[in-house]
Amino acid sequence: MRYKSIDFSKFSSIKIGPRVDVALIEQGDKFLENHFLIGGANNLLVSPNPPPLMMLGKSYDFLEFDGDDLIVGCATKTGRLLSFAKKHNLANFEFISKLPGTIGGMVAMNAGVKSYEVFNIIKEVEINGKWIKKEDIEYGYRFAKLNGIATKVRFEVKKGYSEELRLELVKLRENQPKEPSAGSFFKNPPGDYAGRLIEAVGLKGKRVGNMAFSSKHANFLINLGGGRYEEAIELSNLAKELVLREFNVLLKEEVKVI
């Protein structure tokens, strides 16, 4: 087994976490028990003592046509898939523009923008080495129950890449802050917005140490430079406590805290 030493204070999008040896899983390797699988760490908050970690290696970073379908390895970065879609004039991948991560992470989070989400265009996912049809996977708003490791995804492809649509969808996300974050921190509760609730309890812009709820978008927990895990957790707990007390709504993390 090969390992890669990863400094999460540099690698993760929120720039928090220790340096750890992460096991690299290549095609043909067995998955490791009791290891947490990471993708690009764009939706993770890594504690000073995370569980043992693994990630998919280079052999899972590929794109290939299979008849009318496109098969993409789960270590492939979203940016690479978008460039491929543009080059080959493929429709329906425009929403992944500037959505950071790997294809595996996207599938596990059913990542997307408004109603454009990755499960809209998926046909099948290879999980623990077996192809599973989309219909047999439970998925919804920002989650998918994969019950294992996604290694490859089969996408339905149609011609017709639209630069206009890409720009329109990127524009929808212009309210996201530029400072390091892990994306939206909490899931939007049914019929409401986590950002609205955090703002309503007075936490928009609230700072603890070097972490803060962004004053641009309250549901983004941002790192102002040298922010720490404990500070992030303090803010998260505070938001949960106040929102529960004032609105009787239990905020649930979208970010995976490990």
Ligand SMILES: Cc1cc2nc3c(=O)[nH]c(=O)nc-3n(C[C@H](O)[C@H](O)[C@H](O)COP(=O)(O)OP(=O)(O)OC[C@H]3O[C@@H](n4cnc5c(N)ncnc54)[C@H](O)[C@@H]3O)c2cc1C
């Ligand atoms: C600035 C910013 C903006 C963002 N905006 C959006 C947005 O608009 N919409 C949106 O949906 N998301 C957004 N995100 C969140 C993030 O881009 C997505 O969740 C992305 O899909 C995470 O991919 P990742 O590879 O980094 O996964 P990671 O963060 O590494 O992992 C996320 C989860 O996926 C699981 N996972 C990873 N790979 C696999 C695999 N191969 N098989 C099974 N499980 C796996 C992990 O175990 C973990 O539970 C944003 C993030 C940032 C930093």
